[in-house]
Amino acid sequence: LITGGVGQIYLSSKQTFRHSAAQAEIQENGRFAMGYLRQNIRNADFWGCGGTLSSINNHIDSAHADFDSDMHGFARGVEGIDGGGTVSDSLWLRRATGIGVQVNAQSVGRFLDLPATSGFSNGDIGFVSDCANADLFYIWRVRSRDSGATTRLNHRASRGAPGNAAANPNLANYSTDAKVYNTDVLFLSIGNDPMTGESALLRAIDGSANEVYVGNVENMQLQYGIDQDADGVAERYATATAVNATGQWDEVISIRVALLVASTQEVRDSLDTNTYQLLDVTIDPVDDRRLRQVYTSTIMIRNRLS
Structure with a gap:
């Protein structure tokens, strides 16, 4: 009897430990995933100046076979894709990156001159702004000069892929009050982890292949806060489909995010037959014994707040 009692205590303690470890894993993954989303959503649509620019001239050649509207369009700093029904949503985030490199001298023709340690490479997508004008362009060639x-930076037209459609409509107007930035395009989605086969939060940076960022994220639902009267407050939240229908992506100032996160191990005593509410979507996951938890946050797009 004593041996049996000790065995029962051991099994109970082991189950408690497994349950606690699974709960800790969910909490860690939930915090990590939401923290990454929060950081990138806050920084989306940054174009070198406080607030938003009225327009950005995009010189990248849209007629070229290598032009990709998702990667080279930049018309929308924030753009969602509605999964439909209970399918996970996806999100595009675009912005200029870094603190910017000061232009050395008045730009001439198809050239922009910068300090030696500029950090740009052939084929980069550059962004230049003096907070009055703003231009996106393909960097065909980077050369060192003046010893x-x-x-x-050479942004000559019709060179490289996709290259620029025209060499210098506005680029020649920039002087030392302008800065040049690199650009960043981030795509966030839910898909399968190729190592485990389980759902995960995936990211693709600047057109690279999807990579797993946080495992065991089963679903992501998004809603977009629309500021219809430019007072810095979202009057309503809508799906990506609804925002597309009204053409209000430029009025989106915040995003509601809901994640469903699961444990790796099946530690429940019984099957999980629960449903989970992610914003306005009810998710009914696989009836297994894994723990699950919903994480929800409303994230402001900092660069769209005046």
Whole structure:
């Protein structure tokens, strides 16, 4: 009897430990995933100046075979894709990155001159702004000049892939009050982890292949806060389909995010037959013994708040 009692205590303690470990895993993954989303949504649609620019001139050649509207369009700093029904939503986030590199001198023709350690490479998508004008362009060639003291960006038309459609409509107007930035395109979605076969939060950076960022994220639902009167407050939240229908992506100032996160191990005593509410969508996951938890957050797009 004593041996049996000790065995029962051991099994009970082991189950308690497994349950606690699974709960800790969910909490860690939920915090990590939501933290990553929060950081990138807050920084989306940054174009070198406080608030938003009235317009950005995009010189990348949209007629070229290598032009990808998702990667090179940049018309929308924030753009969602509705999964439909209980299918996970996806999200595109676009922005200029870094603190910017000051232009060395008045830009001439198809050239922009920067300090030697500019950090740009052939084929990058550059962004230049003086907070009055703003231009996106394909960097065909990066060269060192003035005995290494200057880096020259060549944005000549019809060179490289996709290249620029025209060389310099506005680029020649920039002087030392302008800065040049690199650009960043981030795609966030839910898909299968190729190592485990389980659902995960995936990210693709600048057109790269999807990579797993956080495992065991089973579903992501998104709603977009629309500021219809420019007072810095969202009057309503809508799905990506609804925002597309009204053409109000530029008025989106916040995003509601809901994640369903599961444990790796099946530690429940019984099957999980629960349903989970992610915003306005009810999710009924596989009836297994894994723990699950919903994480919800409303995230402001910092660069759209005046």
